[in-house]
Amino acid sequence: MDAVRVRFAPSPTGYLHIGGARTALYDWLLARQTGGRFILRIEDTDRNRLVADAVQDIKDSLRWLGLDWDEGPDAGGEAGPYFQSERLAIYEKYATQLVQAGKAYYCFCTPERLEEMRKKQEQTGQPSGYDRHCRELPAEEVERKLAAGEKYVIRFKVPLAGQIKVRDELRGEMIFDHQTLDDFVVLKSDGFPTYHLASVVDDHLMGITHVIRGEEWIVSLPRHFLLYDAFGWAPPAFIHLPIFLAPDGKGKLSKRHGATGVREFREKGYLPEALVNFLLLLGWHPPTDEELFTLDQAVQAFSVDRLNTSPVNFSLDKLDWYNGIYIRKLSHEELAKRALPFLQKDGLLPDPCPPEQFAYLVRLMPLVQERIKLLSELPNAVGYFLRAEIDPPAPELLVGKKGTTEEVAAILRKVEVVLSQTADFSEENLELVLRGLAENLQLKPGQIFMPVRVAVTGQTATPGLFELLAALGKEKVLPRLKQAVMVLEKTGSGRASVN
């Protein structure tokens, strides 16, 4: 077998979509495991829908995921250029070749006429498609119109009868009647090719052996096979991936269902390791029940024949689980590194971050590592460590459901006294001191731990109290205890109202 050559061919009409990322992942996996080449080709043939920074986003996102390409933008390669907008002459050449061979023709129909035709078809319930108005135009009329500079497109001449047999590696053979196909455009009036022409020509010229793409292309497969036939080329292997459905299963995944761009996942605090693992298992299943894969492990395990064909509901629950798993796998140093941008964005740490403050951040990581699922939860999780002061906690939070304002105020005052006399702010000693205090006061540990927790963090769900106090340090703990006592004194007597 020839060396595998696969391409990921996004259109820069938007940022890298999560579905595209999965396609790219499978492409990359197939290339890497066979020692083949992974090619990035930019299909920028639609000048109307072009998004300026889309190419940059696609490249950034691919790199962020760890999917490097061997040929394409920034990488070069023998088969370039890799932007279709730079290959216009090639498409024109092949389109004209088709015309000369009698397999395609010039069409001078105006958009208005086409629109009217469509309307009529819809009203009368006719199947849609071009009515072949220009298919049999006399040669001299074509010459005349061309000479007169009339706008034209080039359409492929689909056989009027018969069938075409196509093949998808996952679904096997499919047969389409030529009658159900219309004479599709291969070259647009602006001189740009349509997807059909461009992808077939490029895939052939670039020596692509496997085309992996979304299921939405399956209806176009017969057109592509027709084109390969017309040129006398052997088609590559086609693998159509099931599309991503909205989480509720109703319709294709789209922007209205939340994040769909890789960059959005990145901004929400997902790790590339998690996203890759999640995407890998969405449409592919290993021979075992293993669920955790690094990119390297996936290269070993991946195989095309274990790809699925049924549509996938894109539900995020499992991705969150994966993210938690991979966050917990990171070293404290690495976690801190990835956390930093999220903290800087919220102004909790300066940019650039001085080594001392970064070291403190690393010190905090073990306290929060197993409590977060997203990096974006970090500002809230470590904010009270990084801020000099916290807002005074609500009295109801301080008092809780069982105690009274006086009781809790008294407890906190005692804690403040005891801790101010404590020089050793180590986790172990803090535990000794506070448990001892609880014993002396004949209180259950929770009765004093919870108010202290709220007093120093403002939250009821936090890391363990002693590690928390140790990391906070005496100079932050004492003032916050005082502040809490003041809050309670101001609240007055009786039970604080509980909501």
Place this chain on the structure above:
RNA sequence: GGUCCCAUCGUCUAGCGGCCUAGGACACCGCCCUCUCACGGCGGAGACACGGGUUCGAUUCCCGUUGGGACUACCA
């Protein structure tokens, strides 16, 4: 409307005729651990869309129905 694809727990899926009283994971519920929250451990509930065939035997093969989806542009 036409053409095409798909169909196992809520979700991702294993299953390629008997190993299935249908397995795993996420989510959910309960218990344990415990200073809260997590993490972790243990347990629970939860699916072969329906109807015909084929076969000694169908989740597995075939047909139909139903349901879902894609496409139907000088967009990809």
